[in-house]
Amino acid sequence: MKNLKYTLIHKDGNARLGQIEINGYTLETPCFMPVGTQATVKFLDYRDLKDINASLILGNTYHLWLRPGEDVIDKAGGIHEFMHYHNGPILTDSGGFQVFSLAKRRNISEEGVTFKSHLDGSTLFMSPEDSIHIQEKIGSDIAMSLDECIPYPSDYKYVKDSVERTLRWAKRGLDAHTRDDQALFGIVQGSKYPDLRKYCAEELVKMDFDGYSIGGTSVGEDKETHYKMLDYVLPYLPEDKPRYEMGIGAINDILIAIEKGVDMFDCVLPTRIARHGTLMTSNGRINIKKQIYKEDFSPLDENCDCETCKNYTKAYLNHLFRANEGLGNRLLSIHNLRFLIKLVEGARLAIKENRYLEYKEEILKKYNFDQRGF
């Protein structure tokens, strides 16, 4: 009895318009998922998320395990109740990304990962089974298998061994998983090696997960390599399950992922750069802290429908950033998230109308962003 139902509604080339039904929530794909690592999309609350039309959001197993602890969230009645978020499903990342981002503070063994807590230095151990059990207690709608997000570049032997271990971990997590109101996704690794990507995808598909992720992209490789990684994986994933590329938020990355047939993606980029004063707009990237905006009383982006663009001027936002007022972080985060969500809403409509490639080209041509894609 699966709690997640994916329906492929329409294809335009490889781009997919779909629908996910899960635990009473229904959402359309492709979708962009804001990241709320510590049970909060930094600076936004549920009302802001509703306003920008966010649905699925992320939480993080490693971070919530350390603080407040999965038991607290369980006692609260689960993550939805805990953070008062009911606008859509919640997906938890497994801790696999921390294997990458906290590389200096961890050790990998066959059994699992030993972390040296970034909070207090204590030694903590997480097995693939632990990751699943923690996610079950957190009560997310979609859980992820514990994987190793492989650094780039890594040599073939390292990647092969890592992929095989990630596959064993995936199986162990699957066997340990008990909640039937929680979906579980496997994560395809394999770095830039086509055969390892294919192998990893095929082995995971045999295990029959509820969805499949592509991990280990946008970890320092060039764009060409990044996009090829998608090509090495997507042909081997089933049409009737959602595909999720983890950790992409640049405009070109998203548009290309959709074109190739990815349904879901998340990224800290829009919220992080917002807190740093950077905005994605239909006129390209701008930094609100710059002096030229000090007396600019126009909106951030005249083509945007977010609350920030509807109600505030660049001059005011410039002031908030110079004064280090938290409202600036919130207003810019709202804008950047809405910008990406709207971009993907446009993509869904374009797929429906069989003009996705035109849509993509139009955006890539019109928006004055650079190689990085924002």
Add this chain to the structure above:
RNA sequence: GGAGGGGUAGCGAAGUGGCUAAACGCGGCUGACUGUAAAUCAGCUCCCAACGGGUUCGGCAGUUCGAAUCUGCCCCCCUCCA
């Protein structure tokens, strides 16, 4: 009028004979940021034709091989007592 304290780069503030174009903080300017140790991090911030040179530490005049640092005079500011 008397006693004491002080004037350092845009601001605040170290430094009290050479290692000082002068710590540090703020402010300002650049850049970075992709499954969040990130409201963070990195660089620049006296002037110039600049891997070198030129002017600086209230002002002027000295002492010294060498002064933001010592001496004299002057200007300004603060506190206390009359």
